[in-house]
Amino acid sequence: MSDQDGTSVMEAPSMHDAEPEKVEQDVPAAPVVVEDAAVDREEEKVREAAYRSVPEWKGEALEPLSVSREAAWLELRCAMGAPRLALSIVDGSYADGGGEVMTGKGAWIADALRLLCICSMSGEEVTRARQDAVGFQMMVDAWGDANVKQVETVEAELVAYEVYNAARENRVEAQPDDGTGRKSSGK
Secondary structure (H helix, E strand, O other), X not given: OEOOOOOEOOOOOOOOOOOOOOOOOOOOOOOOOOOOHHHHHHHXXXXXXXXXXXXXXXXEEOOOOOHHHHHHHHHHHHHOOOOOXXXXXXXXXXXXXXXXXXOOOOOOHHHHHHHHHHHHOOHHHXXXXXXXXXXXXXXXXXXXXXXXXXXXXXXHHHHHHHHHHHOOOOOOOOOOEOOOOOEOOOO
């Protein structure tokens, strides 16, 4: 190629003219995954059993921590001057800066006894007990003395955590839609 005055100009090679580099890689072939329907069914059975499991204390099934039972627990905590629970186990703070993390041996036993006692009661018993906070706490203390030995406090805390966490499980099941993004009416 030449420029306007006739001198020869060398043109830079275009990136499109270059041959792509060939790079050999020592990447092993992906393993072949063979789906096993029997294994899938067994795993599904385990998941279903976990969803259907009911927390219990000493062989007695506990009622789930419903909204009203949780309200009773929170009201009793407040009435007894219990420290605010932290939302974050990592840093122990509420978004507004308050709260205490319940850590250490026995730190959560009072709340564990409250939760276990409340979940061992009928709905009517919980409703009646909520009318007198001091009497309610005395009922919890009596229940704890009768049902939880000193050597069982850690187990009681773990079961109470199980009850508390079970109330927060996400059990949303996928439902078919009619192609419009809305749930099918089943018709």
